[in-house]
Amino acid sequence: MSLDTTHSERFDVDEIRRGLQTDGIIACKGAFSRDWVQQLREDVDAAFQEARSRPGGAVGRGPNRWYVEIHPEDVRGFVDLVEHPWVRTVCETMLGPDYQIVEVGFDTPFPGAKVQPWHRDFPSPPETKNERRLTSLAFNMTTVDTTDEMGPFEIAPGTQWEAGDDFDHEQFPPESEYSRYEALAQRKYPQMGDISARSALTIHRGTPNRSQLPRPVLVLGVDAPGAGNDAHHDLAVTHGFWEQLPESVRSHLSCPIVDELQPIVQKHDIEGLVMG
Template sequence: MVQTIPTAHFTTDNLDQLAADLNRDGICILRGLLDQKLIQGWAAAFEQLFQQRQQQPGGLAPREQARYYLTLPWVAPFADAAVFANPVILAVLDRVFAQEYHLVQLGADVPVQGSQYQEIHRDFRPLFSDQIVTPLYALAVNFPLVEVTAENGPFQMARGTHVLSRQAGLAKIQSGEIPIESFYLQPGDVMIRSPLALHRGSPNRTNQPRPMIVMGYAMHWLHTPKVELTLPHDYYSCLPKPTRELLRCQVVEQLPFQQIETYINFKY
């Protein structure tokens, strides 16, 4: 069973259990971690950003039918160290990453009405081959800006498949030995998962988008050419040194006015 904790107060034992779940299952959920007012602020800003990007050529990356990805600009409310450097999230990551790691991605996955089931896939290749178990060298930290229900496109994953070969994992899913599970989330919940676990997006059957924030963390040696962070110099220079060291980013004097999305090929 996926470990969940009903409050935002996490003890050392809680964190140890969440890390153990993440290592074993490829996923854990931190219930109620983020403040509701914070989520409401992100949701309002995201709705405006998404509408703006829809009108901009190249502003959204298509991820199959009626499903989009967009990189979030490094501006308020998205540029928030209380989120990307949240001490509870980092405490879990510290327990599972064997070396230093960086935040390399801040974006959103958005299925809208008309989206379909994705092909079951991984977001990363194994380090060497399917015959050698890959350690947790990259993790996705997700949190929704709306309630995730059975109707609006819940994330679906087969637990434990991050340590199996793709072929073995698919065979166990097909036979029913390992089920594909839907993960329902409330605003404020945070999901940490291995991108090597076999998973898919499901259809959003409602008339409202279902934005899921994606923060990608990876060990310091991993090359991540498909995602990038761009920070304004004024913001970056004011961060404490440990926070600056967490970020793998390009620092510019001024953020670009328009963002062209290129993150499309993501499935393995």
């Protein structure tokens, strides 16, 4: 079994809530076996080659840095991932029992990727600004053992609550704030098998990849009911795949069920990241 069943015990929901409400990021170390992650890497590499072979298949997130959105069945371990007890517990704790999976994709900084500008992934919604309530989460899973030379993810803990009304596009804070974020910044060095959950509103950036290796990271996006991020993604499953899914997964997927999957054309470039 690829799932590490040592993590099937009950998790501390107070600790989960506290971590996401304070730092804005939490992690589960060793959630999956290295063999499972190696299979994930094979699927990600295949998806990247396919995406780069057609117009709009991959979107730039800065120099030598690409994002690709994929369908659930492009990842052989999709059910393992979304059924992992830590993933389910985090989603239920922060987003409620009716959370919805809205995104599967991956970010890859290649050798030569530059530092990104500080940013959040989308504007802060009213529920977060006014009620201090998170309505979405991003789970990240590395496919490599991250080192400092690979350009690790850097995050400014606690910044998920900043309103961002004065940010460019409500996503990119002014450079006058950079020194404050740098004082807060933490670099993350996940290893194969680790998984993290964060608010994508927490200010973050990718750092320069000075190595000779790419650093692909799987992204799983999850919404609370009504959060609306599904409008920005094109998740779909085939009838055959849907029929094989357990009901515990189906109940969290409201995407179209189709006869044949269509390659996803990425919807949006992020100008600030590209220019950065």
